[in-house]
Amino acid sequence: MRAVNRLRISPAAWAFPVLLALAIGYVSIYPTATSEPYGVALTAAGGVTIAFLAPVAAALAAWEAGRLARGGWWTLPHVRPSAALALDAIWPIVLSCGLVLLAGMATRLLPAGLVVPDIRVIFVGLVVLFAHTVAGFAIGLWIPPVIAAATILVVDYLWMAMPRSLEPLWLRHLTGDFSSCCDVSADLAPTAILGASLVAAGILAAGLLMISTRGTARRLAIAAGFATVAVAAGALAVRDLGPDPVAARPESELRCAGKAPEVCVVREHEARLDEVHTIAARAAHAWTDAGLGVPDRFIEAPVEVLGPGEARLSISTLSTRADITHSIAYAMLPPIPPCAEQGMPYPGGLALDYLLAWFDLSAGLEPAEIRIRIGGFGPDFPDPVALAEEVARASPDARAAWLTANQRSASDCAIEPVLTITER
Amino acid sequence: VTLFLKVRRAGMTVVVLVAMTALIAAAGRVLVPVPTLFSAGLAVPLSVLLPLAVPLVVLWSQALGEPRLEGTSTRRVPGLDLGLALCAGLGSLLACLVLGSTVGPTPEAYAAARNSVGYLGLGMAARSAFGAHPAAVVPAAYALLAMLFGGRPSGGTSWWAWPVADAGGLDSWVWAISLAVLGGVAALRFRRLEY
Numbered sequence: 001m002r003a004v005n006r007l008r009i010s011p012a013a014w015a016f017p018v019l020l021a022l023a024i025g026y027v028s029i030y031p032t033a034t035s036e037p038y039g040v041a042l043t044a045a046g047g048v049t050i051a052f053l054a055p056v057a058a059a060l061a062a063w064e065a066g067r068l069a070r071g072g073w074w075t076l077p078h079v080r081p082s083a084a085l086a087l088d089a090i091w092p093i094v095l096s097c098g099l100v101l102l103a104g105m106a107t108r109l110l111p112a113g114l115v116v117p118d119i120r121v122i123f124v125g126l127v128v129l130f131a132h133t134v135a136g137f138a139i140g141l142w143i144p145p146v147i148a149a150a151t152i153l154v155v156d157y158l159w160m161a162m163p164r165s166l167e168p169l170w171l172r173h174l175t176g177d178f179s180s181c182c183d184v185s186a187d188l189a190p191t192a193i194l195g196a197s198l199v200a201a202g203i204l205a206a207g208l209l210m211i212s213t214r215g216t217a218r219r220l221a222i223a224a225g226f227a228t229v230a231v232a233a234g235a236l237a238v239r240d241l242g243p244d245p246v247a248a249r250p251e252s253e254l255r256c257a258g259k260a261p262e263v264c265v266v267r268e269h270e271a272r273l274d275e276v277h278t279i280a281a282r283a284a285h286a287w288t289d290a291g292l293g294v295p296d297r298f299i300e301a302p303v304e305v306l307g308p309g310e311a312r313l314s315i316s317t318l319s320t321r322a323d324i325t326h327s328i329a330y331a332m333l334p335p336i337p338p339c340a341e342q343g344m345p346y347p348g349g350l351a352l353d354y355l356l357a358w359f360d361l362s363a364g365l366e367p368a369e370i371r372i373r374i375g376g377f378g379p380d381f382p383d384p385v386a387l388a389e390e391v392a393r394a395s396p397d398a399r400a401a402w403l404t405a406n407q408r409s410a411s412d413c414a415i416e417p418v419l420t421i422t423e424r
Numbered sequence: 425v426t427l428f429l430k431v432r433r434a435g436m437t438v439v440v441l442v443a444m445t446a447l448i449a450a451a452g453r454v455l456v457p458v459p460t461l462f463s464a465g466l467a468v469p470l471s472v473l474l475p476l477a478v479p480l481v482v483l484w485s486q487a488l489g490e491p492r493l494e495g496t497s498t499r500r501v502p503g504l505d506l507g508l509a510l511c512a513g514l515g516s517l518l519a520c521l522v523l524g525s526t527v528g529p530t531p532e533a534y535a536a537a538r539n540s541v542g543y544l545g546l547g548m549a550a551r552s553a554f555g556a557h558p559a560a561v562v563p564a565a566y567a568l569l570a571m572l573f574g575g576r577p578s579g580g581t582s583w584w585a586w587p588v589a590d591a592g593g594l595d596s597w598v599w600a601i602s603l604a605v606l607g608g609v610a611a612l613r614f615r616r617l618e619y
Contacts, residue, residue: 022572052572059561066557146487147480150560154473157568164457165467 001088010092011060019056019097023049023104030179033244036268036316037112038184043121046105048179050125055156057097057129058136059149064089065137066145074141086211090133097133101125120188121178124196128176131204132156138210142220173238173245174199174231180244184266185300185314187253192245195238202230248305260284264299269315272324276315280328283363287332290362291400298331322369329359339413348409350377351417355406357384358391382419394421428504432485437512440481444540445519448474452532456571468571468588471532475540478516479547479563482509487556506611509548513604516540534591542586542600543567548607552614 007013032045068074068089078085105122109115136156140148163171173189176196181188206223238245249266255273256264261284263277276298284294295311303312311331315324333352340346353374360370367385374384391399398421405418452471486505494501517537524533543563550562567587574585581589586599 026572052568063558063561070557144484144487145557146484147560149558150476150480150564153561153564153568154476158456158473162454162456165455 006088007092010089010096011063012057012093012096015056015060016096016100019053019100020103023053023100024107027104027107032108033180033182034184034316035318036184037115038182038268039109039115040118040121040188041182041184042108042112042115043105043118044178044181044188046108047101047121047125048177049101049104050128051160051175051177051179052157053097053101054129054132054160054176055153057093058132058139058156059153060093060097061090061133061136062140062148062152063145064093065140066148069141070145082212083208086134086137090137094130094133097129098126101129118188120193121181124176124178124193124200127197127200127204131200131207134207134211135203136207138207138223142210168239169243170235170238170241172243173241174234176200178245182244182246183302183314184268184316185249185312186244186246186302187249189238189241189245189247191237191247192241195234198237199230199234202227202233205230242304244302246302246304248301254299260296261294262297263313264297264301265313265315266300269300269317272315272317272319275321276313276324276328279321279324279363283325283328283359286362286364287359290403291396292332292403295331298328322365322373325363325365326360326369326373329356329363329365332359334407334411337411337413344413346413347416348406348412350381350419351406351409353377354384354387354417354419355403355410357388358403361385361388361392387419387421390421398422425504428501429508431489432505432508433488434485434508437481437485437508438515440477441512441516441519444474444477444516445523448520448533448536449523449527449529452536453529469529469532469535471529471536472539472571472587473567475516475520475536475543476564476567478512478540479543480560482512482544483547483551483556483560486551502612506608509544509611510608513541513544516544531591535589538591538597538600539567539587541604545600545603545605545607549603549610552607552610 027046027049030045030048032041034041065074065086068085074085102122105117105125109117136152139152143151160175160177163175166172173192173195176199178188178192178196181192206226209219209223209226253267254264255267255270256262257273257277258281261280263273263280265273265276269276280298287294296309298311298313299306300313300315301310306312313331314327319327333355336352337346337348340349357370357374360373361367367389370385370388376383391402394402402418402421409415409417448471452469452474454470455467456470456473457467485508489501517540520533520537520540524530524537543566546563546566547559551559554562570581570585570587574581574588576582583595584599586596589596591597
């Protein structure tokens with residue numbers, strides 16, 4: 001059939017403007033993982049529409065398959081392979097939904113100026129879209145057309161949306177929705193790309209098998225086997241990821257300066273490197289004098305990928321000097337213990353703020369700037385800045401004892417914080 | 425009537441309704457996070473979507489007959505179809521209400537009761553307007569649209585988003601029952617012949 005005729009009769013033609021409006025409206029208010037013009041994050045946030053485009057494409061393909069089956073066209077003898085016939089029926093759907101997906105990404109990318117889109121996110125999005133469309137067509141051939149489109153629309157939507165609320169958290173990376181990626185310090189994890197691509201390839205293979213052969217239970221079982229193996233392989237690929245599909249950015253995209261501590265920022269922040277290093281060096285000197293160990297390297301990287309001796313630095317192009325100091329001070333805090341993340345009472349959470357106030361003060365931050373960032377806790381608790389100043393004036397032994405006690409409290413749910421300074 | 429029920433696979437309708445009720449009891453509380461446009465975030469329980477099985481199975485059963493024969497039948501097939509749909513709707517409504525007032529989950533089961541009636545009415549009205557084949561898409565698409573756009577920035581749901589509204593509110597029940605009545609009237613008065 002001529003392309004124009006195919007487009008004219010395809011349900012994708014009338015769905016296109018509706019989907020386009022939905023996608024642009026949704027993407028324009030969807031928050032990105034970073035406020036900076038970072039291509040990976042903007043492309044990924046723009047690709048959030050895959051969560052509803054893939055189910056809609058699958059449902060439209062099921063409708064097309066039902067139409068061909070109902071009219072008896074599918075069962076007529078044909079010269080071309082079945083897969084070619086299917087492709088002829090679904091290309092307008094893939095084209096229109098693919099264009100909507102790209103339009104969603106452009107909605108995020110264009111206002112940021114000359115930002116290069118991330119080709120990996122686009123690739124995974126299009127592969128997922130194509131796989132779901134083929135699978136939708138295959139299912140539309142097998143189940144009655146009255147229920148095929150509606151069932152696929154809802155079930156596929158659940159497949160795309162539900163993993164976000166399920167444990168383990170890495171399940172969500174199998175769908176190809178990378179919209180929570182990435183802060184400017186992080187890159188899209190290659191394992192997430194691999195996992196989502198494997199699952200999509202399995203769905204595609206299963207769909208093609210169901211399309212290419214006449215319906216027997218054995219073929220159906222093989223197709224289900226394909227999909228199951230693909231999901232298992234994808235799960236193996238992503239199982240080490242956390243809630244976000246992030247990895248460290250390549251070393252080639254980092255710009256480093258200094259030694260003990262070394263400071264590394266991403267290339268987007270290269271202009272701030274000297275300033276950050278100066279602040280970090282001054283702070284590290286103060287903390288070493290107080291008897292504290294200082295990380296060998298302050299680095300802009302996701303916390304999940306930090307190595308031994310590394311601490312996370314988090315800045316932006318708009319960060320003030322005070323923001324940078326506060327970020328370096330924050331990197332000195334001990335990690336929140338697993339017991340707190342499991343919901344156990346965590347009195348040491350209070351110690352974190354008092355420690356942070358002291359780290360800020362000793363790194364050279366003005367009390368007024370600290371008060372903006374760390375509020376008080378009411379009349380029953382000492383003012384964090386006042387206590388930090390008291391600790392700063394205390395003897396080295398008393399200060400060291402206070403710091404050690406509160407660091408232990410912040411690392412253990414069973415230990416109360418120490419909110420007074422006692423001279424020995 | 426026995427032959428009619430056989431043609432319409434009434435047994436399968438019962439099986440689907442029982443399975444739906446069991447699923448609501450077992451997994452009705454599982455939340456589906458929804459990408460929302462107008463609210464801070466909406467996570468709806470699975471019980472909002474599971475009642476879509478009611479219009480699906482009813483519309484499927486209505487498409488099983490031979491339209492040419494039924495179109496010239498001396499018996500009133502639309503009336504019989506409406507009776508079967510009423511039985512399915514009332515059956516699911518009662519099953520979910522009983523579920524909600526006994527083993528629970530209570531609010532989710534009540535929402536499922538309301539939605540099964542509303543979805544069925546919407547599906548039957550859509551059948552009269554568009555034909556049997558695209559009809560089931562209408563309640564499914566409406567449910568997803570309500571999930572996507574029905575949330576309010578201040579919390580709660582929009583007036584039209586009855587499928588995701590709290591089952592305790594009267595408005596959503598009025599919507600659902602009105603749609604059921606509309607669907608019933610449309611099924612009797614504006615039946616389309618399917619070929």
